Amino acid sequence: MDLIPKPDQVASAASNVAHKVLYGGLADLRPMPRTLIDDGPLREVYHYRPQKQVRTTGDPVLLVTPLAAPAICFDLRRDCSLVEHFVKAGRPTYLVEYGEVSFKDRNFGLEHWVDEVIPEAIREVSAHAGGRPVHVVGWSLGGIFAALVAASDAKLPIASLTIVGSPFDVREVPLVAPLRPILKITDGGIVTRIYRAMGGAPKPLVRRAFQLSSGTKLLTKPIATLQHLDDAEWLAQIEAVDRFTANMIAYPGRTFGQMYHRVLKHNQLITGKVNLSGQDIKLSDIKVPVLVFAGNTDGIAPIPAVKAVVPLLTNAHEVRFEIVPGGHLGMLTGRAARQTTWVVMDEWIAQYSTPDDREQKPVKKVAARPAKKVAKKAAKKAPARKTAAVKKTAAKPAAEVAPDRSAIGSNRDRRFSSSSSRDLAPKR
Template identity: 70%
Template sequence: MDLIPKPDQVVSAAGNVAHTLLYGGLADLRPMPRTLIDDGELREVYHYRPAKDVEETGDPVLLVTPLAAPALCFDLRRDCSLVEHLVTQGRPTYLVEYGQVSFKNRALGVEHWVDEVLPEAIRTVHEHSGGRGVHLVGWSLGGIFALLVAADRQDLPIASLTVIGSPVDVTKVPLVAPVRPLLNLTQGTGAITRAYRVLGGVPTPLVNWAFTAASAQKVVTKPLAVLTHLDDTDYLAQMEAVTRFMSNMTAYPGRTFGQLYHRFVKGNALAKGRMPLGDRTVDLADITVPVLVFAGNTDGIAPLPAVRAVVPLLTGSREVRFEIVPGGHLGMLTGRAARGTTWTVIDEWVAQWSGQAPVKAARKAPAKKAAPAKKTAAAKKATAPKKTAAAKKAPARKAPARKAASAGTIGSNPTRRYGSAGSRSLGR
């Protein structure tokens, strides 16, 4: 909206204000229709119903929700919903979420999600879709969970893995870096540790406060942004949907938060690619499926260097692709620009790795085993999947050669349909 508004801007602004006052808002917040197909302790697996006059075809996509954040992240509002985008294309679309966390769940750790929730959801989707390979799409902590499961359970029918805004090296997160020395002084006996043990976790109001604090600048400038965009219906609708998302945060289970706090924030466990989990150590180098990694160019929660740190750790993956897209932590997933950036790349990636025979999934999880000895270089070479002709036939592999660009350069890839992000494809 101009400093001196034009007549048409005044009319649009007046219409938006009137519609908000009369109907309570501008955004279409209707959720996409879905059906519960499986559930368990802090596990709900949904199948989104096919769009009218659209036939479901192809491999299924399973959207992996992070802890504390609602599944609204994938279905923010109509016309700006990754779920709606996938469903209207005819892509079989599923989602796993966790419901409300309570005090009784305080003893559950990360193992619950890596050993039970996500593997069971993958098997359910595999069976419900007719035995097809499952493409995992995880945002934030959901991406971390997906990485750990793919590394730990090669028997699961995972066709590909997409990780969106998942920080692996937390020393490169500006919000965390200044306080890490203080956290290390406590050696596990500080106020934070005592608090989550007493409370049984991190309560919802504190989660809301933390997410708001991470976006403090946007919160402060929100009134001015509204005034300067009064004539932009789509902009105002997006702000309304994001506000609803932030007001629907959920709690963290106590033991899970303790593990995240000590292993990720204080210990930076995944920066070297290995993390102790239960009675074994999970190594990201054991991931063999193709991995697509997204970083947002203005993401303050999971900045570019923190996300990109996972790329050199995925040495066993068939192919690793790194993409820089416009937006902050939520915006890169479901912002207005994501419709022509992140979603387009996901479409290409899933299409590239669809139709391949998945590993047959066993209904019962194998017995837990002790942490295996680290594979030798010769063993890894013998067991690593070879590049086949099928991989070369994928559309993305046929792109004409182009000059290498710095991974941190915005707008460095002219072949993309967007100009505000850089991208890099890393073949293994």
């Protein structure tokens, strides 16, 4: 809104304020419909119901939620929902989340997620989708979990791995810098006693930490809101982010301790090796293709902290690194993600998806009808139907979304490949 608002801006602002007062908000916060298909201790696997007017086909996508964050990170609001994007595109879409974490869950450690929760979710999704390989997409700590899972079990049916905003080198995280002197002086003893007494990191503490990670945005939010009173889309996004922050989940005590000592204090991830349950998990054991995203304004996982994982993936089929617009949450489900992050994901998943050979089944079913008249009629039309099916299959690659490189801002310098991978650099 201009410093001296125009009449149309005043009208839009008044309409937005009235809508918020009368109806409670501008954002469409309806969740995408889903069905629980598997559950266990701190594990809930959901299948998002396909839309009737959209044909669902292809390899499934499993969205891996980070600890402490609600699953609405992938389904923030309508038109800014990665789940909605995949479902409308006809992609079988699944999600694993962990439910409410309480004091009774304090003994669950990282190995619970790496050895049980996520591997079981991958197997269940593959089975539910007819035995197809799974494209695993993890955001923040969910990306770290997914990487450790892919490294620890090469037999899992993983088609590709996508890591979004996951910090593998905490030395590059500005928020951690003020804590280093404290860690050296106290050796972490005080912090250890506190999180053990509380059974982990409680909800209010996690919520406040996420809010503080926004830095100056938290202080300037009231002014920014006044400046955007005439922008319904901007206000709707703020509402959705506020709801996300308000629904933070607690950290289990043992997991929080492991994250504190191994990741925060000793920065083990940058070594490419993490020991869980007596087993050394090496990121160099990942064989599947890996796509890595970093947000250009991410304060929680800055570009260098995310990019640090690239040289550790020495045996991956291919490693692709992309810098996209947005902060920690915005790069995943912000307004700009629709033309940037999601477009690259679509391209990546299509590239490493198996062919869908089930398109011919309806044709065979029609030809096998018992009635003679129907059989003759079907036989006459069979060539035309077969041709149409072939044309549809042949046209499938052309229908794949080709990203606008100028919009995304990606270039060959951001792509890193192992010696066995295919070079995706554009030909000159």
